[in-house]
Amino acid sequence: MSSRSDVTQSIDTVKVKKVETKPPVSSYFGINTFSNETMRDMVSEETFEAFKRWQECGEIISMQQADEIAHAMKDWAISKGATSYTHWFQPMTGLTAEKHDSFITMTESGKVMEKFTGSKLIQGEPDASSFPSGGIRATFEARGYTAWDPSSPAFITEVELGKTLCIPTIFISHNGDALDKKLPLLRSEDALCKSALKLLKLFNQKDVNNVYSTCGAEQEYFLIDRAYYKMRSDLMLTGRTLVGASSPKGQQLEDQYFGSIKERVLNYMADVAEEAYKVGIPVYTRHNEVAPHQFEFAPIFEKSNLAADNNQLLMDVMKKVAQRHNLACLLHEKPFAGVNGSGKHINWSIADDKGNNLLNPGETPEENLLFLTILVSIIYAVHKHSDILRASAASAGNEHRLGANEAPPAIVSIFLGEQLSKIINMLENGKIEKAKKQDIIDLGVGLLPQFMRDTTDRNRTSPFAFTGQKFEFRALGSNMNISTSITVINTIVADAMDMMIERIEAKKENYDFSTAVMKVLSEVVKESKAILYEGNNYSEEWVIEAQKRGLPNIPSSPQALKAYINTKTVELFERQKVLSKIELNARYTIWLDIYGKVIDIEAKTLMEIVKTQILPAAYSYQNEIASGLEIFRDLMDDTSIQVVNGALDDRKEMFESLTADIYYVRRNLKELDMLLKKAEIMGLEQRCDFLFSEVLPQMEHVRKHVDSLESVMPDDLWVLPKYRELLFNA
Ligand code: ADP
Ligand code: MG
Numbered sequence: 001m002s003s004r005s006d007v008t009q010s011i012d013t014v015k016v017k018k019v020e021t022k023p024p025v026s027s028y029f030g031i032n033t034f035s036n037e038t039m040r041d042m043v044s045e046e047t048f049e050a051f052k053r054w055q056e057c058g059e060i061i062s063m064q065q066a067d068e069i070a071h072a073m074k075d076w077a078i079s080k081g082a083t084s085y086t087h088w089f090q091p092m093t094g095l096t097a098e099k100h101d102s103f104i105t106m107t108e109s110g111k112v113m114e115k116f117t118g119s120k121l122i123q124g125e126p127d128a129s130s131f132p133s134g135g136i137r138a139t140f141e142a143r144g145y146t147a148w149d150p151s152s153p154a155f156i157t158e159v160e161l162g163k164t165l166c167i168p169t170i171f172i173s174h175n176g177d178a179l180d181k182k183l184p185l186l187r188s189e190d191a192l193c194k195s196a197l198k199l200l201k202l203f204n205q206k207d208v209n210n211v212y213s214t215c216g217a218e219q220e221y222f223l224i225d226r227a228y229y230k231m232r233s234d235l236m237l238t239g240r241t242l243v244g245a246s247s248p249k250g251q252q253l254e255d256q257y258f259g260s261i262k263e264r265v266l267n268y269m270a271d272v273a274e275e276a277y278k279v280g281i282p283v284y285t286r287h288n289e290v291a292p293h294q295f296e297f298a299p300i301f302e303k304s305n306l307a308a309d310n311n312q313l314l315m316d317v318m319k320k321v322a323q324r325h326n327l328a329c330l331l332h333e334k335p336f337a338g339v340n341g342s343g344k345h346i347n348w349s350i351a352d353d354k355g356n357n358l359l360n361p362g363e364t365p366e367e368n369l370l371f372l373t374i375l376v377s378i379i380y381a382v383h384k385h386s387d388i389l390r391a392s393a394a395s396a397g398n399e400h401r402l403g404a405n406e407a408p409p410a411i412v413s414i415f416l417g418e419q420l421s422k423i424i425n426m427l428e429n430g431k432i433e434k435a436k437k438q439d440i441i442d443l444g445v446g447l448l449p450q451f452m453r454d455t456t457d458r459n460r461t462s463p464f465a466f467t468g469q470k471f472e473f474r475a476l477g478s479n480m481n482i483s484t485s486i487t488v489i490n491t492i493v494a495d496a497m498d499m500m501i502e503r504i505e506a507k508k509e510n511y512d513f514s515t516a517v518m519k520v521l522s523e524v525v526k527e528s529k530a531i532l533y534e535g536n537n538y539s540e541e542w543v544i545e546a547q548k549r550g551l552p553n554i555p556s557s558p559q560a561l562k563a564y565i566n567t568k569t570v571e572l573f574e575r576q577k578v579l580s581k582i583e584l585n586a587r588y589t590i591w592l593d594i595y596g597k598v599i600d601i602e603a604k605t606l607m608e609i610v611k612t613q614i615l616p617a618a619y620s621y622q623n624e625i626a627s628g629l630e631i632f633r634d635l636m637d638d639t640s641i642q643v644v645n646g647a648l649d650d651r652k653e654m655f656e657s658l659t660a661d662i663y664y665v666r667r668n669l670k671e672l673d674m675l676l677k678k679a680e681i682m683g684l685e686q687r688c689d690f691l692f693s694e695v696l697p698q699m700e701h702v703r704k705h706v707d708s709l710e711s712v713m714p715d716d717l718w719v720l721p722k723y724r725e726l727l728f729n730a
Contacts, residue, residue, distance in 0.1 A: 004721055007227040011729055022274070030280035032080065032156040034073055034165075042072035054150050056210065066118025073154060074103055074116035077165040080156050085116065085165040087124035087146035090181045091131040092590045094395075094481045096312050097171075099126045100164055121167065122148045132593070134586025136177045143174045149182060152309045155279045159320075168309050177583055181483040184579050185305060188490035189213065191576040195497040196350060196358070199377075202501055203370045210353035213490050214470075216301030217311045220342035220478050221318060222294050222330040223265060225729060228721040229328035234605050238598070239332030239397065239479070242606040242699065243614070245707040246338045247724035249292075261288055265295065268325045272297070275317045281310045291340040292727040301347060301470075304490075308483045311344075315479075333477035334400035336723060337703075341401045342478035348489055349470040350374070360469050365437050365446030369517055372427065372445060373500055376521050376528075378471065379414060379424075381489075381496035382464055383531035385572065386412035387552050389464075389492070390475070391563035392485040394591070396598035398477030399692075403555025408463035408474050410560070411546045411553045413533040415462030421534060423448070427518070428525040440514060461537035491578045500524065557595055558688035564588040592688050599691040603676055606699055609720070610669055610706060617717045618662050618709050625655050658712065661705045668701040 036055075040048050047065045054061050061069075077085065086098040103114040124146040131144065146169035154167045171180035178184050189212055196211035229235050234242040261269070269286045276283045282300040289296050297318070299310065315331060322329035334341035350358040361371045382389060390412050393402060403410035416424060423444050430443045440446045459465055463475045476485055500520060507516035530549040535542060546553055554560045563569055565588045573579040579587070629651050636643055675695050679687050710718060 003716075004231065004719065004725070005716070007225070007231065007721070008725060008729060010227065011225050025277050029277045029282075032158070032278045033280040034076055034154040035280070036153070038076060039069065039072060042076065043068050051150065063118050066122050068118070070116045070118045070121040073121065073165065074114060077154075077156060077163075078103065078114060080163060081158075082156050082163040082165045084162075085120075085167060087126065087148075087169040088166040089126075089146050089169045089171040090308075090312060090481060090483065091171060092134065092180060092587060093132060093594065094181070094479070096316065097126070097131065098164075098166065099124075124169065126171075131171070131179065132590045133173065133179055134589040134593075136173050136179065136582060136586045144171060144179050145174065146171050149186065149305070151186070151303070151305050153280065155313075157279070177586075178579065181481050181487075182305070182308070184487045184583070185308060185483040185490075187578045188487040188494070188576070189305065191494040191578055192350065192490040195494040195501075196352075196374075198501055199373065199497050200352070200370075202504060203366070203373070205370070208352045208354065211358070212351060213304045213486060214301045214349045214351050214357075215304040215307040215482065215486055216299055216347040216470075217307055217482050218296055218298040218345040218347070219311065219314060219318075220289055220294060220296045220344065222291070222335050222342065223268065223322065223327050224293060224330065224726045226323065226326045226328045228726055228729070231719070231721050232726075234602075234609060235328070235330070235335070237605045238602045239330065240335045240400075240602075241337070241723075241726070242602060242609065243703050243706040243710070243720070244337065244723050244726075245710040247722070247727060249724070249728070261286075261295075264325070264327075265293075268321065268327060269295070269297075271325065272314075272318055272321045275321055276314055279313060279317075281314050281317075283314070289340070289342075291336070294340065294342065301349075304348075304486045308481065308486065311482050331479045333395075333397040333479060334406075336727065339723075339727070341406055343401060343474060344476040344478050344480060344482065345472050345474045346476055346482050346485060347467070347470045347472050348486065350493075357469050359466075359471070361448035365440040366514075368445050368448045369440060369514060371448065372423070372521060373504075373517060374497070375420070375466075376424075376427075376524050377496040377500050378493055379531060380499065380524050380528045381492035382412065382414055383528035384496070385488070385492040385569070386531065387554075387560075387563035387566070388488055388569050388572075389473075389485070390552065390554065391560045392488040393475040393477065393480065394557040394560040395477055395480065396557060396595045396602075397479055398475075399555070399557045401477065402475060403553075408461060409537050409542070409553070410555050411537070411542070411551055412463050412475070412531070413537065413546070413551065414471075414531050415459040415465040415534055416532060417459075417466060418534075420466060421532070424525055424529075424532070427521050428529065430518070430522065436512075436514065440518070443518075445518075459534065459537075462533070463537065487578065491573060491576050494576050495572055556689070556692045558592055558685065558692055561588055561591055561595075564591075589684070592684055596684065596688050596691060599688075599695055600676070600679075603672060603695055603699055606702060607669060607672065610665060610702060613719045614706055614709065615662070615665065617713065617719060618658070618665070621713055621717055622655075622658055622662060625651075625658060629655055654712075658709070661709050661712075664705040665702060665709070668698065668705065672698045672702060 039051065047068045050061045050065050051069060053059045084100045084102045086100045088096060088098050091097050103116055104112050105115045106112060125143065126146060149168045149170055152168035154165060156163050156165055170183040170186065172183060173179055192213055193211045197208065200208050232241065234240065273283045273286065282302070283297055284300045285298045287296055297314065301307065302310065318329045331342070333343070352358060358374055361368050390410060426443050463473065465472050473485060473489065476482060503520045504516050507519055511519065530551060533542065543553065564584050570581045570584055573584060574581065632648065632651055635641060636648060675698055679690050679695060682690060
């Protein structure tokens with residue numbers, strides 16, 4: 001095995017292939033997706049129209065039409081060199097799953113031919129027992145089905161020696177319970193659409209037929225050299241460094257964020273972008289992030305369902321391309337202690353089928369009243385359901401960001417910016433007796449500027465910020481599937497819109513329409529304003545203030561996840577027909593179970609690294625120091641050698657402190673082992689709470705002494721690549 005220094009020497013010699021001039025992106029964007037345009041050219045007009053109706057109104061196509069599309073899709077895929085297909089889905093574990101089947105069938109005469117039928121396209125049956133169902137499916141009924149989601153186009157993935165047609169699907173149990181993250185998202189889109197259409201009708205906008213949410217997910221990540229990565233089993237097994245002393249230089253100088261992007265990294269980014277474009281992911285910006293060797297990709301926003309599929313696909317592409325460049329792409333939320341972690345901001349808005357963004361203020365007072373009604377619905381929704389929104393970002397990895405001293409805090413709040421805050425205040429306090437056009441304008445409501453983004457005053461610390469025409473939810477971890485948070489946002493907003501409609505309709509009996517709306521807005525702002533906060537969300541003051549306001553602040557993931565099963569959530573999700581009680585329970589159990597497993601793996605990996613890599617090196621150094629000390633003491637008997645006072649004590653002190661660190665490492669390790677044994681016999685909830693409150697802190701105790709050893713041990717005895725190498729040598 002090569003040593004750290006061999007690896008360091010070899011890094012500069014990684015050769016990058018010279019790139020020829022690339023064709024324009026427009027000439028190959030989506031070349032590997034079976035788009036509607038491609039389909040239109042390959043199937044009959046009736047079939048294509050039927051397919052469009054399925055996409056837009058949920059009217060399912062006939063089996064004959066499915067056969068025709070399947071046939072076209074197969075021909076297209078084969079013409080691109082694909083040999084097999086897979087139903088691509090998103091199980092509740094957060095990864096994507098695929099089971100590949102070949103296109104070939106055997107004819108009666110024993111001849112092999114390619115065939116793909118409508119029934120195979122529409123429905124698949126993966127070995128469902130290997131995916132967690134959270135108790136939805138008893139083991140005797142292990143069957144689960146994947147069903148084609150026509151709203152997301154099929155695409156081809158390629159490796160050097162093979163191409164595969166991937167068909168985006170939902171994953172359901174045999175009685176229709178959602179076993180994945182995509183079906184709830186689709187259901188939440190329906191809920192949002194229904195409620196928003198009702199609201200638009202109430203505001204006399206009758207020509208809209210469809211409303212959907214849009215999303216652009218900014219994806220942060222770290223890049224490190226792959227050779228170092230392979231030398232650290234903590235990174236390979238858990239995604240994060242479990243030990244590692246801080247580098248003298250970290251992110252203090254902030255020189256990375258504004259610096260130019262290194263050539264090696266740019267090559268990687270260009271390669272990722274090219275792969276992403278081929279499968280139709282509209283990657284738009286790429287830049288450095290705050291921490292050393294931390295970067296970000298952001299796509300142009302799309303319909304949320306597509307954005308969610310594309311983000312899963314992008315993460316996959318990022319990891320695969322990294323290998324080609326001898327790099328490792330780290331998507332863990334906190335790969336390095338003491339250095340910023342990686343998040344994923346989801347930019348969320350609502351659009352109608354005319355292409356209007358409903359979070360854009362309008363041109364007339366009436367349109368602005370609608371805009372404010374939607375805005376206030378969102379404020380109400382986030383206030384009432386901040387617990388489930390927080391839970392949607394809960395995971396073992398993200399726990400190092402939320403609630404630790406890092407962006408954003410575990411307390412959910414909304415930032416509106418100066419202009420909108422003023423208007424909301426006016427709404428709350430404005431005297432509303434009647435609200436004719438002139439009164440609306442007097443309240444400032446008629447005068448909303450088109451461009452609301454307050455560039456001078458952007459609050460980067462807020463978990464849920466209005467950033468002009470969209471909200472940015474910043475609590476998600478870099479590794480997470482965005483479907484869950486979008487599902488929650490869609491659902492709580494749909495429910496809040498229903499509430500607004502009901503209240504406005506009740507008030508309409510006694511007031512004219514505008515006055516009724518203004519009165520409801522004022523009322524709802526009063527009820528929900530505790531969620532609005534314009535200050536620094538990382539400050540100690542905010543923690544105290546939020547507590548006064550009664551806002552939940554739950555750093556522990558296991559505790560945060562409980563929001564999935566409380567009565568308020570269950571009623572909400574059942575009312576909006578997004579998730580049933582059983583489905584919510586399943587999610588709670590699965591995500592808790594994953595949390596427990598992650599911490600358990602981390603603790604065991606830490607113990608192994610310490611026992612097999614840290615302690616052996618520390619013992620040899622201890623021996624070296626001990627024999628040195630002995631020789632030193634002997635030499636001091638020689639009167640011809642003049643030794644300064646204190647020199648012997650100094651050597652002794654060094655030995656003592658080294659010995660103490662070794663002792664404490666071992667003592668804490670034994671304690672950790674004991675805690676893990678205790679945890680093993682606990683029930684799931686108790687175990688996860690125990691892992692959070694006892695095991696994680698104990699791992700930190702071990703780490704503290706290991707890191708202290710790292711800072712005194714000779715460089716050549718230290719086996720694990722150090723922070724300064726991981727973060728600055730690539
Ligand atoms: P910022 O500077 O606030 O990060 P950008 O305009 O650069 O804003 O956009 C950041 C992300 O927000 C991009 O991924 C972009 O596609 C997305 N975005 C912009 N408008 C919308 C919208 N209406 N709905 C959803 N996402 C959007
Ligand atoms: Mg942003």
